[in-house]
Amino acid sequence: QQQVKQSPQSLIVQKGGISIINCAYENTAFDYFPWYQQFPGKGPALLIAIRPDVSEKKEGRFTISFNKSAKQFSLHIMDSQPGDSATYFCAANFGNEKLTFGTGTRLTIIP
Amino acid sequence: KAGVTQTPRYLIKTRGQQVTLSCSPISGHRSVSWYQQTPGQGLQFLFEYFSETQRNKGNFPGRFSGRQFSNSRSEMNVSTLELGDSALYLCASSFGPLGSNQPQHFGDGTRLSIL
Numbered sequence: 583q584q585q586v587k588q589s590p591q592s593l594i595v596q597k598g599g600i601s602i603i604n605c606a607y608e609n610t611a612f613d614y615f616p617w618y619q620q621f622p623g624k625g626p627a628l629l630i631a632i633r634p635d636v637s638e639k640k641e642g643r644f645t646i647s648f649n650k651s652a653k654q655f656s657l658h659i660m661d662s663q664p665g666d667s668a669t670y671f672c673a674a675n676f677g678n679e680k681l682t683f684g685t686g687t688r689l690t691i692i693p
Numbered sequence: 694k695a696g697v698t699q700t701p702r703y704l705i706k707t708r709g710q711q712v713t714l715s716c717s718p719i720s721g722h723r724s725v726s727w728y729q730q731t732p733g734q735g736l737q738f739l740f741e742y743f744s745e746t747q748r749n750k751g752n753f754p755g756r757f758s759g760r761q762f763s764n765s766r767s768e769m770n771v772s773t774l775e776l777g778d779s780a781l782y783l784c785a786s787s788f789g790p791l792g793s794n795q796p797q798h799f800g801d802g803t804r805l806s807i808l
Contacts, residue, residue, distance in 0.1 A: 614794045625697070625783050625799030626736070633794075671736065677792050680726070680738040680749050 585609050586674050588684025595691055601659040603687045605672035610653065612674040616681070617646065617657050620669045629670070630657075662691045695719065697786050697800035705806045711772040714803045718765050718786030725767040726797065727759060730781040739782075742767055743790040771805075779807045 587606045595601045605615075613634055618626035632639045632646040632655065639646045645658040659666055672684040698717040706712050718725050726749075727739040738751040742761035759769040765786075771778055781802040789795040 616796070618799075623801065625785075625801045627799065628796045631794075631796070675791065680741065680751060680791060681797070682738075683736040685735045 585682045586672060586684045588672050588687060590687060591685070592688045593690070595659075595662045595689065597662060597664060597691055597693050599662050599691075601662045601666065601689055601691070602656060603670050603672070603689070604654065604656045605674075605684050606652075606654045607674050608653070609674070609676070611676040613676045615646070615648065615655050615672065615674050617644075618671040618673065618683075620671065620686075626671060659689075662689075664691045664693065667691050697784055697798055699782075699784050699800035699803050701803060702801070703804045703806075705808060706774050707808050708774055708776060710774050711770065712774060712805065714769045714771075714782055714784075714805075716767045716769070716784030716786075716800060718767070718784075719798055722786035722788050722798070723765055724787045724790045724795075725761055725765065726785045726787075726791065727767070727769050728783040728785065729753075730783055730802070731779075736783070739769065741791050748790055774807050776807050778805065780805060 585608050616631035617629045619629045620626040630641050634650050643660045648655045669686045669688050673681045675681045700715045724743045726741040729737045741749040745761045756772045761767045783802045785797040785799045787795040787797045
């Protein structure tokens with residue numbers, strides 16, 4: 583049972599543009615929403631995380647927007663750079679439950 | 694500070710064999726979680742160990758097992774290997790257990806191929 587739905591599956595953005603990846607969740611008990619970035623041959627690395635008591639969190643060029651009523655959260659990458667080309671995973675969990683991951687978005691930034 | 698170390702990086706086995714993968718967490722981290730990553734299923738949780746006790750388990754058959762030692766190092770064992778077990782196996786460590794919302798730090802994985 584997929585509890586975190588991620589879209590799009592792949593995304594191509596021009597350098598300098600805004601990359602947007604969306605996730606929707608079903609379990610209203612989720613209270614922790616991290617995003618991970620994974621480069622080929624490497625493990626996922628924590629990028630940024632948010633809790634549902636805030637609607638937005640920004641770290642440098644990366645911003646998470648959270649809509650609790652719609653049960654959706656999204657990652658925005660401003661001024662996208664070729665070095666941002668990677669696979670991005672959203673995730674969610676609550677309590678002592680395991681992290682449930684989205685299916686991933688392969689982001690490609692073209693010059 | 695050294696990151697999460699997984700050994701070996703690559704492994705080739707044949708059907709029916711068994712395999713043991715190793716994970717050394719970041720120093721001071723007491724929680725170790727294991728994940729299976731495949732192109733079709735994405736990242737799937739196997740189990741979590743905290744202070745040598747298994748706290749959580751994913752939906753995998755009993756052929757997949759693990760343990761954690763007193764120094765927090767962890768091993769994962771897969772017995773009677775099947776072709777479908779070919780995957781990247783990732784280990785992640787954190788200071789607190791799952792649910793404490795401490796960030797999880799991943800190793801670079803062990804790529805297991807079953808022939």
